[in-house]
Amino acid sequence: MVLSPSGLMNLCRQARLRAKLPRLELGSLAYQQRGKRDERNGYLRKKKKRMLRNTAARLVAANVRTAPRTFTPAFVRPLSTTAPRLFATPTESSETFKVTLPDTSFEGFKCDPPSLDIEISKGELLNMYTRMVSMRRMEMAADGLYKAKQIRGFCHLCTGQEAVSVGMEFAITPEDHIITAYRCHGFTYMRGGNIKSIVAELLGRKDGISKGKGGSMHMFANNFYGGNGIVGAQVPVGAGIAFAQKYLGNNNITFALYGDGAANQGQVFEAYNMAKLWDLPVAFVCENNRYGMGTSAARSSASTKYFTRGDYIPGIKVNGMDVLAVRQACAFAKEWTSSGKGPLVMEMDTYRYGGHSMSDPGTTYRTREEIQHMRSTSDAITGLKQRLLDLGAATEAEIKTIDKDARQVVDDAVEEAKASPPPDDSTLYTDIYHKGTEPKFLRGREPDEIHYF
Known part of the structure; x- marks a missing residue:
């Protein structure tokens, strides 16, 4: 039995549907919630990926061969x-x-x-x-x-x-x-x-x-x-x-x-x-x-x-x-x-x-x-x-x-x-001047207080 990549993905999708796991998308209501619900969504995403890997492993164990897929640089x-x-x-x-x-x-x-x-x-x-x-x-x-x-x-x-x-x-x-x-x-x-x-x-x-x-x-x-x-x-x-x-x-x-x-x-x-x-x-x-x-x-x-x-x-x-x-x-x-x-x-x-x-x-x-x-x-x-x-x-x-x-x-x-x-608090006043262009004096500051970079 030879499965194309799309066929393999269809099997994985069916497994996901049987597990009744929601498909989480950026911009969806589930993704936009914060706090515990956001953590829950992260857990579900990991569980979904784990389930897909296990499904693929079971297919390989059952001697199901997948057809080779040719990629072009645009799609890698x-x-x-x-x-x-x-x-x-x-x-x-x-x-x-x-x-x-x-x-x-x-x-x-x-x-x-x-x-x-x-x-x-x-x-x-x-x-x-x-x-x-x-x-x-x-x-x-x-x-x-x-x-x-x-x-x-x-x-x-x-x-x-x-x-x-x-x-x-x-x-x-x-x-x-x-x-x-x-x-x-x-x-x-x-x-x-x-x-x-x-x-x-x-x-x-x-x-x-x-x-x-x-x-x-x-x-x-x-x-x-x-x-x-x-x-x-x-x-x-x-x-x-x-x-x-x-x-x-x-x-x-x-x-x-x-x-x-x-x-x-x-x-x-x-x-x-x-x-x-x-x-x-x-x-x-x-x-x-x-x-x-x-x-x-x-x-x-x-x-x-x-x-x-x-x-x-x-x-x-x-x-x-x-x-x-x-x-x-x-x-x-x-x-x-x-x-x-x-x-x-x-x-x-x-x-x-x-x-x-x-x-x-x-x-x-x-x-x-x-x-x-x-x-x-x-x-x-x-x-x-x-x-x-x-x-x-x-x-x-x-x-x-x-x-x-x-x-x-x-x-x-x-x-x-x-x-x-x-970023660390200590970097707040850095990256203000390009190196070599720092002024020698700033009003209200000692020379050693002027940060470089």
Whole structure:
């Protein structure tokens, strides 16, 4: 008797049903309870895993052979979830596809929009899908942990906006720079942060990417300048980073992101002016998710064509719910700004499914029907999945494998993050200055009280 892996799993599922063990999912009511019930759920999870192992052992003892399964790098989950990248990049496939984007993908202002015809490899497509699914699972986990009161303080999720950070990263190099506002989990992940370190940071644990001292709004990675809590304040800093790049004479660029709610800040227009005056290699990217906190763009802005706000700076509007359109637009922006043409203003037309933050239910200023309509007609992950199927880049079974592995990786990372201890009190005043930049004197402090690093 030969069983396929799916057949073996079906037997295990039947055994679980006979034992009447509940299936515990992140975000479910059972997962969100705290105290004794949370401990009980942890016990049930361990019992379920133990039962599945025993079932498999009994099958082997009964001489039941399982059919071999062939894995491709896209679907193999590393043994350690603390690795910088949780999934292998499936770039081994040299198969490429030609894709023509819809006519509505771009709109230009004082410049021709990017080409609608793109070429992309199968490996890139699968990796994009993997990243987006993992990111959404991570944010769903954060949602559950916040509701269980394990995450405290601010928490801004990017559920629905995954295509922006993923598409951008696939268009640039690790040497390019990104700075954004407080909705930064996705960018942190794409810039090299792993899921465990991001979740641990949300929980305020030692293994967090900012050592548990930054929280949701203050995450950083290599050439990623965070997570900034002051609305719009990161935009002139982004222009400053671009100035440094031009001064150093390298060929890298900066993406300075902000939301539609920050688009009316005076410092944004000041940054526009200086960037154009000095032709800095910077792309100003407005993530227009249609609501600044609870205020719609139409109620807060006299003009909602944010890509035209640069006036003397060219701009493009992008379908931010299509990861391939974002990739194409960001590649266009890199070529434009790095070739000496000066800055570019971009508007990513996207949508957040949740509230402004976890303290906002997100339904008092918009209808549930509006949210559901966006989910059913414009979801970035669903759109890419359909494109994979249409192109023949993946089968339904392969996509389900990616989904399943992403879920398991996030579940494991959450458990590892929860096991991490909080930072020691003695580290409270460390990590303030970069080594070598500490001031010699601080008002009210003796020299030996100034902490390094």
